[in-house]
Amino acid sequence: MNETVVSYLSQAPGYALLVEKLSEFFGFDAEGFVTFLIFALVCFVVVNVMSAIGGLGTYAERKISADLQMRQGPNRVGPFGILQFLADGVKMLGKEDILPAQADRFLFLIAPLMCMVGVFASLAVVPFSSGLTLTNLNIGVFYLIGVSSLVGVGIFLGGYAANSKWSMLGGMRGASQIISYEVPVTLSILAIVLMTGSLSFNVITDAQGGLPHQWYIFHNPFTFIAFFVLFIGALAETNRAPFDLPEAESELVSGYHTEFSGMRFAFFALAEYVEVFVVCGVVAALFLGGYKVPFDLGNGELIAKTFPAIHPMLAKQIGNVLQLKAFILKTLALYYVVIWIRWTLPRLRVDSLMVLCWKYLTPIALFNLVGCAVWLWAFEGKSMWAMIFKSGVAAAGGHH
Amino acid sequence: MFLKIMFILAATMTLGGAFLTAYTKNLMHACVYLLVSLFGVAGLYATLGADFLAATQLVVYAGGVVILMLFAIMLTGGIQNFVNKFGLDKVPSMGNGKTYTIAGLSMIITAFIIMKVLAPIFKTNVQGELPAFASTVEEIGVLLVTDHVLAFEISSILLLGALVGAAVISRPRRGK
Amino acid sequence: MISLTSYLIISFCLFIAGMTVMIARKNIIAMLLGIELILNAAAINFVAYTRFVNQNLDGHVMSLFIIVIAAAEAAVGLAIVIRFFQIKETIHIDDATELQS
Numbered sequence: 001m002n003e004t005v006v007s008y009l010s011q012a013p014g015y016a017l018l019v020e021k022l023s024e025f026f027g028f029d030a031e032g033f034v035t036f037l038i039f040a041l042v043c044f045v046v047v048n049v050m051s052a053i054g055g056l057g058t059y060a061e062r063k064i065s066a067d068l069q070m071r072q073g074p075n076r077v078g079p080f081g082i083l084q085f086l087a088d089g090v091k092m093l094g095k096e097d098i099l100p101a102q103a104d105r106f107l108f109l110i111a112p113l114m115c116m117v118g119v120f121a122s123l124a125v126v127p128f129s130s131g132l133t134l135t136n137l138n139i140g141v142f143y144l145i146g147v148s149s150l151v152g153v154g155i156f157l158g159g160y161a162a163n164s165k166w167s168m169l170g171g172m173r174g175a176s177q178i179i180s181y182e183v184p185v186t187l188s189i190l191a192i193v194l195m196t197g198s199l200s201f202n203v204i205t206d207a208q209g210g211l212p213h214q215w216y217i218f219h220n221p222f223t224f225i226a227f228f229v230l231f232i233g234a235l236a237e238t239n240r241a242p243f244d245l246p247e248a249e250s251e252l253v254s255g256y257h258t259e260f261s262g263m264r265f266a267f268f269a270l271a272e273y274v275e276v277f278v279v280c281g282v283v284a285a286l287f288l289g290g291y292k293v294p295f296d297l298g299n300g301e302l303i304a305k306t307f308p309a310i311h312p313m314l315a316k317q318i319g320n321v322l323q324l325k326a327f328i329l330k331t332l333a334l335y336y337v338v339i340w341i342r343w344t345l346p347r348l349r350v351d352s353l354m355v356l357c358w359k360y361l362t363p364i365a366l367f368n369l370v371g372c373a374v375w376l377w378a379f380e381g382k383s384m385w386a387m388i389f390k391s392g393v394a395a396a397g398g399h400h
Numbered sequence: 401m402f403l404k405i406m407f408i409l410a411a412t413m414t415l416g417g418a419f420l421t422a423y424t425k426n427l428m429h430a431c432v433y434l435l436v437s438l439f440g441v442a443g444l445y446a447t448l449g450a451d452f453l454a455a456t457q458l459v460v461y462a463g464g465v466v467i468l469m470l471f472a473i474m475l476t477g478g479i480q481n482f483v484n485k486f487g488l489d490k491v492p493s494m495g496n497g498k499t500y501t502i503a504g505l506s507m508i509i510t511a512f513i514i515m516k517v518l519a520p521i522f523k524t525n526v527q528g529e530l531p532a533f534a535s536t537v538e539e540i541g542v543l544l545v546t547d548h549v550l551a552f553e554i555s556s557i558l559l560l561g562a563l564v565g566a567a568v569i570s571r572p573r574r575g576k
Numbered sequence: 577m578i579s580l581t582s583y584l585i586i587s588f589c590l591f592i593a594g595m596t597v598m599i600a601r602k603n604i605i606a607m608l609l610g611i612e613l614i615l616n617a618a619a620i621n622f623v624a625y626t627r628f629v630n631q632n633l634d635g636h637v638m639s640l641f642i643i644v645i646a647a648a649e650a651a652v653g654l655a656i657v658i659r660f661f662q663i664k665e666t667i668h669i670d671d672a673t674e675l676q677s
Contacts, residue, residue, distance in 0.1 A: 032402070106432075138451065138537060139452055139537060142452070142459065149464075152467055153462065153466060156470055178467075407582075418594070419593060427606055434609050437590070438612070438616065444620055444623075445620075445639075448583070448624060448626075450626075450639070453623060453639055453640065453643075456643055461612075461643075465612065468654055469608065469609065472605055472658060490668060490670055490671075491670065494603060494606060500596075503595070503599035503600035506599060507599075511592060514591075521580070522584075530627070530628070539633050540636055540637060544637060558645070563651070565655070570658045570659055572662065
């Protein structure tokens with residue numbers, strides 16, 4: 001049985017009581033029903049919060065780009081224009097849903113949904129905190145890679161179905177880019193899996209510490225490079241600038257979603273922004289310590305020890321809130337970097353994109369993988385700070 | 401209960417996708433239905449407790465094979481001539497009534513043969529308590545480098561050969 | 577109840593569908609789709625027998641190899657299809673009548 005949000009909440013004192021009451025009420029064992037109810041509730045909350053974050057992503061993008069270009073950005077709707085995304089959403093809902101006459105009807109209808117399904121299914125394993133992980137699959141990393149590849153199919157079909165030349169070119173570019181960059185991304189994720197010996201996000205995060213020198217990014221030189229390979233590859237996989245060739249405005253009107261209007265277009269946009277969030281979260285979990293809080297405040301033991309008056313479960317909840325904050329903070333910092341890069345760097349050409357992937361990133365990622373294996377074998381998995389500290393102590397001892 | 405619902409869902413996806421793959425006249429749609437069917441197979445693996453295999457199925461098929469197929473369809477679509485080099489009418493590329501009739505008849509024969517083979521299994525279908533689901537990742541990893549290490553190495557050579565071979569074959573020939 | 581038989585029937589139907597696709601279609605890519613279905617039918621059988629008959633994981637490893645081989649087959653097969661299209665400008669199976677191009 002995998003660890004889930006239900007198994008975390010079942011430690012709470014109210015849980016057993018609830019199950020008992022409901023069992024009396026219905027006349028059968030309500031354990032499964034309560035499990036289903038909690039899952040449904042948490043999934044509902046996570047999906048809605050993620051949609052809001054995706055919407056706020058568009059706002060953040062416009063605001064940050066305005067900031068970088070010394071403009072004001074959206075500032076009419078709500079305080080600082082923060083409700084702009086809601087206004088945009090209402091506008092999108094009100095628009096006519098155009099179906100081009102030449103389009104492949106069936107594929108045109110399911111292509112945006114495929115993107116959405118791929119992104120939102122990958123939320124199931126994102127480790128928001130040690131308690132609030134929807135499910136801690138023991139193959140979490142692998143599952144995420146597999147499910148998020150649906151996005152590539154969705155983009156490709158969206159480009160094909162519209163039956164327009166811009167869309168076609170955008171879809172072809174998108175699919176080729178996504179399947180090419182999957183190679184370096186997977187290889188650099190494998191380096192971390194090698195260090196930890198597990199495919200579960202929670203195990204990987206728990207193997208790191210709260211402070212920067214305990215993170216995997218500073219574990220050894222190879223993981224330091226792997227972080228940048230993964231980040232560049234993630235930018236390309238989510239079609240963000242400077243790799244936004246599938247939707248390059250100056251060449252292909254707007255790429256694979258040229259012909260989509262109304263909510264279908266909004267689905268594509270939402271899928272893209274949520275995918276950026278998911279990818280940033282994954283990078284944070286793999287390399288930046290994920291939900292880890294400094295000095296192990298996250299598991300609640302220290303809080304419970306300092307304030308013996310409060311219930312241990314409450315201490316755990318406080319720890320979980322801290323963990324959630326740490327995770328969101330790291331993810332949003334990366335999100336900011338993604339938007340920053342988008343408004344700073346010019347777009348690549350198609351051939352230089354492929355050259356970057358196959359001639360630079362893939363060999364570097366392979367080299368990193370071998371390097372990590374050698375490091376594990378040679379230094380028994382110790383981080384370089386531990387070794388520097390040890391040699392420093394030895395040198396200081398030698399002077400006496 | 402939950403397992404049953406999952407099984408029925410996955411089986412419906414698998415069989416429905418497979419049936420529509422055989423039924424539809426549009427190659428692009430056939431590819432999408434194949435993707436549905438393969439996702440259903442991943443679901444069946446999950447109901448059988450093969451978590452690693454289910455994820456592998458998603459990664460390899462959804463991410464690799466289906467996109468590759470779609471690419472090949474895009475690169476080879478377009479030109480359609482309906483007569484062969486002798487000037488005779490060709491069978492349409494997605495089949496017509498005649499080919500489906502032939503396929504149906506041969507399938508009935510094959511089905512009878514397979515049913516004959518499977519019948520003793522259906523009759524002697526006794527099973528005790530099934531073991532609980534456990535993580536298979538570690539065990540598969542150990543098996544791959546102990547019992548099946550030769551097959552593992554051979555498959556890696558096969559993949560290298562496929563990689564080089566595909567690159568060599570599909571490369572445009574010089575001077576042409 | 578979910579038993580070995582139900583999985584065998586599913587795999588049987590998948591195999592039949594794949595064979596039908598292979599016989600009825602004249603497009604090489606459509607035939608490759610049929611091959612994928614057939615290979616998946618075989619893989620389901622391996623995993624089902626692992627679950628219900630003997631509990632060691634050899635069947636899983638075999639299915640893993642089937643997936644690997646299916647991927648390699650798809651890559652090489654599609655490369656051949658694209659090459660064939662470059663030479664003949666068609667991917668109809670009845671046009672593939674010569675050994676030499």
